[in-house]
Every structure is written in C-alpha cells, then in structure tokens.
Amino acid sequence: AQSVTQPDIHITVSEGASLELRCNYSYGATPYLFWYVQSPGQGLQLLLKYFSGDTLVQGIKGFEAEFKRSQSSFNLRKPSVHWSDAAEYFCAVGAGRQAGTALIFGKGTTLSVSS
Amino acid sequence: DGGITQSPKYLFRKEGQNVTLSCEQNLNHDAMYWYRQDPGQGLRLIYYSQIVNDFQKGDIAEGYSVSREKKESFPLTVTSAQKNPTAFYLCASSIGTGMTGELFFGEGSRLTVL
Numbered sequence: 470a471q472s473v474t475q476p477d478i479h480i481t482v483s484e485g486a487s488l489e490l491r492c493n494y495s496y497g498a499t500p501y502l503f504w505y506v507q508s509p510g511q512g513l514q515l516l517l518k519y520f521s522g523d524t525l526v527q528g529i530k531g532f533e534a535e536f537k538r539s540q541s542s543f544n545l546r547k548p549s550v551h552w553s554d555a556a557e558y559f560c561a562v563g564a565g566r567q568a569g570t571a572l573i574f575g576k577g578t579t580l581s582v583s584s
Numbered sequence: 585d586g587g588i589t590q591s592p593k594y595l596f597r598k599e600g601q602n603v604t605l606s607c608e609q610n611l612n613h614d615a616m617y618w619y620r621q622d623p624g625q626g627l628r629l630i631y632y633s634q635i636v637n638d639f640q641k642g643d644i645a646e647g648y649s650v651s652r653e654k655k656e657s658f659p660l661t662v663t664s665a666q667k668n669p670t671a672f673y674l675c676a677s678s679i680g681t682g683m684t685g686e687l688f689f690g691e692g693s694r695l696t697v698l
Contacts, residue, residue: 478624503686505689510672511692512588512674512690512691512692513687513689515686515687515688559626571617571629571632571642574619574626576624576625577624
C-alpha cells in the first residue's frame with residue numbers, strides 16, 4: 470500500500486537559517502510527489518510538485534525539493550527561512566485509485582521560526 | 585476569481601444531529617474530494633467524485649454521505665452515525681481524473697460537536 474512518512478513532527482529553525490523537511494514515500498510505480506503548506510485554520514497551498522524529469526524541482530516562496538528514487542525521498546529545502554514560513558507542511562504522493570486519483574498525505578511537519 | 589468556497593467556516597452541532605457542509609467550485613474541475621484533518625493525523629480521504637452523479641468512498645467514509653448532482657457542487661453530510669465528528673474538513677478539486685493529482689483546496693470548515 471502507498472504511504473508517506475514525515476519523520477519530524479515539529480521543527481524549529483532560526484530566521485535566516487536553512488531548512489530541510491524530510492519526506493519518505495512507499496509506492497510501487499513512479500510517484501507523483503507534492504509539497505503543500507497550510508497556515509493555521511486555512512486550506513492547503515501547493516508549494517511544488519514532481520511528475521518526471523529533472524529531480525530537483527523549484528516551487529513558490531523560494532522552496533525546492535529533490536526526488537531521490539534510491540532513497541524513496543522527496544525532501545523540501547529552503548536556503549534562508551523567513552518568519553512568514555512558519556506553518557504546517559505536508560508531503561503527498563499521487564496514488565491513482567481505479568481510474569481516478571486521490572493523494573495520500575503524510576501527517577505533516579510543523580515549522581516554527583525563531584528570531 | 586476562480587476557487588473553492590466552503591461554508592460555513594465554523595459549525596456547531598449537538599450530538600445526534602446531521603449537518604451538511606457546502607463545497608462549491610468555479611474552476612470547472614471534474615474531480616472533487618473531501619478530506620478530514622485531525623491534529624497530528626494529516627489528511628484522510630472521506631469521499632471523492634470524478635464525475636457528476638458518481639462518487640467513491642475513501643478511507644474513512646463511515647458516518648458520512650455525499651452527493652454530486654452538479655459539477656460545481658459536492659456537499660458533505662456528517663450523520664449522527666459518525667462517532668467522532670469534531671474535526672476540520674477540507675474540500676478540494678482537481679482537473680480531470682488522471683494521475684496528475686494536483687489538488688486545489690478550499691479554506692476548510694471546522695465542525696464542533698457540543
């Protein structure tokens with residue numbers, strides 16, 4: 470069965486420091502991978518996605534992620550964190566059900582930014 | 585502006601009552617979804633619909649019902665059979681039914697059972 474693991478429940482990073490959020494997936498075929506961000510009480514916003522091709526993908530707000538098939542990972546990175554990046558981050562894998570599609574989400578990582 | 589509108593944003597319910605959460609989209613997307621979010625649990629799929637008048641159960645459909653009479657609308661009813669309905673509910677949509685899977689989300693509805 471498909472699954473997504475985000476090993477870190479909560480991470481605190483100093484403003485201006487670099488960030489890496491981990492994501493590991495389990496999926497039999499080539500995965501479609503996503504990172505979403507959620508501010509408190511809000512819906513989810515897509516940060517970036519990987520379907521195929523270049524394994525380093527760029528997203529919005531200065532985020533990037535690297536797909537590593539050998540490690541079944543899709544870690545999210547940002548070189549310099551801003552206070553406004555504090556939010557909850559979700560990794561997701563595309564896992565078609567029958568003829569349809571429904572993403573499977575990890576349990577999320579809460580990012581706190583300290584000054 | 586295209587998007588997904590969920591209402592109400594906050595809803596309180598007494599035990600034993602059914603409630604319906606509204607989800608409307610003007611993105612002309614074929615597929616629509618309902619997820620439930622609980623603290624530390626991520627998002628869990630309740631129901632999804634790929635086409636009008638058709639829908640499929642997700643991982644936690646028990647105690648919920650949906651309808652898809654119009655392409656734009658996918659209301660979710662939380663019935664009295666749902667044993668722990670207090671949660672944050674998110675509606676989403678996607679283009680077509682292929683493997684791209686990119687979801688567009690509404691801002692959510694928070695249901696509290698008193």
